[in-house]
Amino acid sequence: MSKHRILIVEDDADIQQLVSYNLIKAGYNVTCADTGEEALQILENESIDAMLLDLMLPGQDGMEICSAVRATEKTCALPIIMLTAKGEEDDVVSGLEYGADDYVTKPFSPRVLLARIEAVLRRKSGRQLEDQGDEKDGIFLHSMEIHPGRHEVRIEGVKIHLTITEFTILTLLASRPGWVFSRQQIIDHVRGYDYMITPRAVDVQIFGLRKKLGQAGSYIETVRGIGYRIKE
Structure with a gap:
């Protein structure tokens, strides 16, 4: 229980x-x-x-x-x-x-x-649970350090506070730099297949994520008509 x-x-x-x-x-x-x-x-x-x-x-x-x-x-x-x-x-x-x-x-x-x-x-x-894994499991990309287990993102050593949803989206994009994820793929990953949410809501999450990441937010690219990716 x-x-x-x-x-x-x-x-x-x-x-x-x-x-x-x-x-x-x-x-x-x-x-x-x-x-x-x-x-x-x-x-x-x-x-x-x-x-x-x-x-x-x-x-x-x-x-x-x-x-x-x-x-x-x-x-x-x-x-x-x-x-x-x-x-x-x-x-x-x-x-x-x-x-x-x-x-x-x-x-x-x-x-x-x-x-x-x-x-x-x-x-x-x-x-x-992921936090019990090795430190090498972190994602190091551009100026970002992403540690899934600790739900922690640092940019040039400075900790950035993200919501669970924002963090999950960033981790998804950063796990495959250069790969384009459709809005529906992002929804499925973050919410589950039975979650009813609009593509516009995904756009709002991306907007908020970019804003919090500052200059590093420019690495998240919009692929018109498809979705989003993070630069290699």
Whole structure:
């Protein structure tokens, strides 16, 4: 039985109770917060493995909380799944742009939500297991050092903070320099074959990745009509 601790940030008591019930039944430890400010306090004082974050919250909204989590050293790589009643593409893209790793639109199936949680935790655990391997397993390309096990990227020795999704995309591209990956290949690699996400959302992730990489971001090339590659 899983003992991962999940933080649910949701101001609707009924939804909070429903999600908590299903997660506890599935074997997770659960902590709840009614506001984003309360969630940030919990993250500061407790060990959390993943967060379910409602988009519409009193006070600071989900986008602001997501940005704050990504800007903090301790939580910058925390898996975040957005919960939102908004299903439009622009809202989904905005959530991903602010650093969410995944999203579920309300109303949602508890089984789908549990599958999404398991997926982000598997990616996180996979990176921790990889860290037990040799240091030679790192990828050294241009001015970048990419260490999959540590979920760490350094450019000329300076550590760059990436979300799980951004890091996964960068690792995929860097694993085969010069190779063109289609948007669908990137979606399949990052999310799984049953994940419904638009190509535009991939573009947003690439945009954010380039921005964080600074000058090194120019090594990620757009191949018009196909997808992306990283220069050899």
